[in-house]
Every structure is written in structure tokens, then in C-alpha cells.
Amino acid sequence: MLVLTKADIKKVFTMKDAIHADKEALRMYAQGKSVVPLRVNIDIPKEQGQSLFMPAYVEELDATGIKIVSVFPKNIEIGKPSVPAQMILMDGKTGEVCAIMDGTYLTQLRTGAVQGAATDILAREDAKIAVLFGTGGQAGTQLEAMLNVRDLEEVRVFDINFERAKQFAAEMQQEFAHFNTRIIAVEDGNEAVKDADIITTVTTSRRPVFDGTLVKKGVHVNGVGAYTPEMQELPETIVQQADKVIFDTKEGVLAEAGDFIIPMQKGIVSEEDFEGDLGQVILGEVKGRETEQEITLFKSVGTAVLDVVTAHQIYKKALALNVGQSVEL
Template identity: 80%
Template structure:
């Protein structure tokens, strides 16, 4: 069994690798070639916590796995992470555990990468200006994914706390110095999206973070952060005005994302207004962007097959490069 830390993963697996892994995962999911049971949530009232178990199986890779994510707010008082996570990868042929890896970084990586996959497939090839809303734990990989797939001149970063946005920008300038992209903090949401070619929101906001009527023709929008029926980081205008709307999984988005549940309940949009899944575009079953004037929109809430396929590819690279710690049990 191989133990892989965050640093181990970083040594062998790039954002580009993760984007290709997520494309593979979305293709497999939309082709109906994965088994993704409903996640199991266990409440821990004594500690005001919750543990979530998210399994999946991918036959063509002979891989199965389960990500265990816990939410224990009181951990902060103990000097421990409030959302600890681990990914357990199994050999699909023998059922043996082959690896345990840092689930927190895996989640950040595959979530950034699924947006990167959508941006690569759906945004204009000549995109130059991007915007990132939110500077939380998922923001760094979201930023890298955008500048990994497009030769961007500038990325504008907005957060409701402008000081936090400025701190994030300074940190990202160092961390992503290998890219030739100007990263700046902006104080107004309207200023941020002016003439923007790519807009990515990764927040837990319960109200829209930008005015959808200001989104220019030809832009591509990613909704990444809102993942419950009450959260709504994308306003109803952009959901209605987008020429084409795509999901990571239709079942997941329409069951979990307030960005779509709220306008659907109001009768502003219906299921028929949505194009389908990104995996269907990859499979050639539905069209992607067809001209430079279309506004495209992608929404992700995550699915366990992304974790398993990404973890499998990380494991393969780690074995090839002799990275990680082997443990006999």
C-alpha cells in the first residue's frame, strides 16, 4: 500500500495532468461506464460534526475507491483541520487497498481541473481576461486551471473582503510565477467582469456574486462553489441568458445546486433549456461552443468518479517515479 502526501502528489501530478484525468472521468461518467452510489452521510452530534463517504467504481481502469471527508468545526479549537479528508484507492481486480492519499489536496486539484476542462472545451481560444470570485481553499487551483488552459493576459480576483483578495493575489504571484499572467485584486464585482472572457465563481454565497446582465457576448462562465439548494452564486439572469448550459453531472446539479434549483422553481428556466453534460461534448454526442458570440455556462457540484480517476492516475505516476511511502499491513 502506498501512502501519498500533498507534497508527494505535487511532485508527480500537474494541473495539466489533472485536467486530462477529469476529462477522462467525465467521458466515463456520461458514457454510463462508472458506478457511483449515493454518498453516505453520518452525523456526529456529540462533536457537531459529520463524516461523508463517497465511493465509485470504474471498470475500464480496474479501479475503485472511496473518499472520506469529515466536517468537524470544533477541530479549529484543537489546532486541527476542520475538514480533514483522505482518499482510499483499491485495485478493482483484487479489492486490495493500493493507496491512501491526501483527500483535501485531491479535492482541490480535481475541482480546479474540472473547471479547467470546461474552460478548455467551451471558452474562446483567444480568451485574454479572466475573473475569479472567491479566495477560499479551492481558489488557488481554480486560478491555475484557467491560466493553464488559456494564454491569459490578466486574471482579476474579487472577494467580499478586499484585504483577503490582495493577500491571495500576492501569494498566487509567487506560487504561479511560472505563468506569464498578470494577477490583480479588484474592489468591485462589476469592474471585475467588464470585458471578461472567462468568469469563475467559487464561493459558498447564498446570493449572486455578480450581475449576469453585464456578462459580454462570447464569454464563458463557470459556477463551482454553490453546492446546496440554498446557495446561489450565479444569478438567474446569466442562467437564463446563457446560450448553452453544461453540467458535470445533470443528476447532481439539478438535485443540489441552488444556482439552478431556485430559478427552476420560479419557472425562469426549465430542464429543456440545458444542453447536457460536458462528458457528452467530449464523447461527441452534443455540440460545444459553435461561434464566438455564444455565452457558455458550466456548473459543477462534483462526483466521486472524478476522485477515483484522478487518484488512479496519481497512483500510476507515483509508482513510475518511485514517490511515496510503501506500507505493509
């Protein structure tokens, strides 16, 4: 059994690798080549947190696995990841555990990458300005993914804590200096979105984080943070006005995401208003952006097929490069 730390994963796997892995994962999901039960969510009210258990089997890769991930927003106050996790990868032919890896970084990587995949496929090619809402544990890879798929001149970072936004922007400016993109903290999220080409939200907010009536035609919006029926970081106007609405998985989003459950309950939108899954766009079964003026919207709540496919590719690369620690139990 191979044990892989965050440092080990970074040695063998880039964001570009992860974006490719996520596109493959969603393709396989759309083709019915995976078994992905809806994840089990256990509320931990005492800590305002949740623990999630996410299993999947991917026939094409002969791989199965389960990620155990928790979402504890208050962890950021004590300097710990707000999304701690471990990934257990198993051999699909024997059922044996072949690897355990840092699921926190895997989650950050594949979650950033699925947004990167959607932005690559749906955003305008000439996108130059992006806005990122949220600076928690997922934010760094969300930013990295956007930078990898579009030649951005400026990324504006908003957080309810402006000091935290300034610190995050300064750290990211240094880490991603090679992209030659200005990364700046902003105090007014509504002002920031007015001329933005890409908007990515990665918060646990229960109310919309910006005014959807302010966005311009041609914008691409990614809703990545809200993942329960009570959370709603996307404005209902965007959900209603978007020309193309694409999901990581329709089954997961409509079962779990308040961004869509709430406006559907109000009768603002219905299931007929949504195009389908990103995997179907990749396969050419569903149309993505067709004009520069269209508003496109991508919503992700995460799916274990992303974890298993990404973990499997990390594991194969680590074996080939002799990275990680082998353990016998």
C-alpha cells in the same frame, strides 16, 4: 498499501495531468463505464460544516474508492484547509485498499482541473481576462487551471474580505509568475465582470456573487463552489440567458445545486434548457460553443468518478517513480 502526501502527489502529477484525467473520467461516466452513487452529505450545524462520503467504481480501470471530505468554511479563520479530506483507493479486482492519499489536495486538484477541462472546451480561444470569485482552499487550483488552458493577460480576484483577496493575489502572482499574467485583487466584483472573458465562482455563498446582466456576449462562466440546494452563487439571469449550459453530471447538479434548483423551482428555467454533461461534449454527443458570441455556462458539484480516476492515475505514476511510503497493516 501506498501512502501519498500532498508533496508526493505534486512530485508526480501536474495540473495538465489532472485536466487530462478529469476529461477521461467524464468520458467514462458519459459512456456508462462507472458506478457513481450520489454522495452522502451529513450536516454538522454546530460548526456550519458538512461531511461528505463519495464512492465510485470505474470498470475501465478496475478501480474503486471512496473519498471522505468535509467542508468547514470557518477553518480558514484558524489557518486550516476549509476542505479537509482523505482518499481511499481500492483494487477493483480484489477489493483491497492499495493507496491512501491526501484527499484535500486531490479535491483541490481535480476540482480545479474539471473547471480547467470545461474552460478548455467551452471558453473562447482568444480569452484574455478572467475573474475569480473566492479565495478559499479551492481557489489556488481554480486559478492554476485557468492559466493552464488559456493565455490570460489578467486575472481579477474578488473576495468579500478585500485584505484576503490582496494577500491571495500577491501569493498567486509569485507562485504563477511563469505564466506572465497580472493577478490583481479587486473591490468591485460587478465592475470586474463587465469585460471578462471567463468568470469562475468558487464560494459557498447563498446569494449570487455578481450581477449577471453586466456580462458581455461570448463570456464563459464556471460555477464551482455552491454544492447544496440552499447555496446560489450564480445569478439567475446567467442561468436563464446562457446559450449553452453544461454540467459535470446532470444527475448531481440537479439534485444538489441551488444555482439550478432554485431557478427551476421559480419556473425561470426547466430541464429542457440544459444541453447535458461535459463528457457528452467530449464524445461529440452534445454541442459545446459554436460561436464567439455565445454565453456558455458550466456547473460542477463534483463527482466521485473524478476522484477515483485522478487518484488511480496518481497511484500508477507514484508506483512507477517510486514515490510515497509503503505500509503493511
